Amino acid sequence: xxxxxxxxxxxxxxxxxxxxxxxxxxxxxxxxIVGLLVWSVxxxxxxxxxxxxxxxxxxxxxxxxxxxxxxxxxxEDVTCVLEALDTSFGVxxxxxxxxxxxxxxxxxxxxxxxxxxxxxGYVNSCSLR
Numbered sequence: 001x002x003x004x005x006x007x008x009x010x011x012x013x014x015x016x017x018x019x020x021x022x023x024x025x026x027x028x029x030x031x032x033i034v035g036l037l038v039w040s041v042x043x044x045x046x047x048x049x050x051x052x053x054x055x056x057x058x059x060x061x062x063x064x065x066x067x068x069x070x071x072x073x074x075x076e077d078v079t080c081v082l083e084a085l086d087t088s089f090g091v092x093x094x095x096x097x098x099x100x101x102x103x104x105x106x107x108x109x110x111x112x113x114x115x116x117x118x119x120x121g122y123v124n125s126c127s128l129r
Contacts, residue, residue: 056121084118
C-alpha cells in the first residue's frame with residue numbers, strides 16, 4: 001500500500017512548492033507595481049509645462065498687463081490660460097494665448113481685457129498644444 005508521503009514525493013507535492021509559487025507570485029506583482037509607478041511618473045513629467053507669474057500691472061478699468069515665464073522641455077507650441085480677478089476673487093477677464101515653441105524658457109507679457117476693474121492677474125494653466 002502506498003502512503004500519502006510516498007505519493008507527495010512522487011508527484012512533487014510539498015509545503016515548499018507552495019511557498020515557492022507564492023514567492024514567485026509576490027515578485028511578479030511587485031515588479032508590475034514598480035513598472036506602473038515608473039511609467040506613471042515618466043509619462044506625467046515628460047509632457048509637463050512649468051509657468052511662473054512674474055507680475056501684473058493694472059492698465060485701466062478694462063485691461064491688465066500680465067508678465068509670466070514658461071518653461072518646457074519640448075520645443076512645441078504652448079497654450080496658456082490667463083485670468084484677471086477683482087477684489088472678491090471673481091473672474092473679470094480671461095485670455096487663452098498660444099505661444100510659439102522654440103526655446104526652453106521664455107518670458108511673455110500679455111494684455112487681458114476685463115469687464116470691470118481687476119486687482120490681480122495670473123496664469124491659471126499652461127499645456128502643450
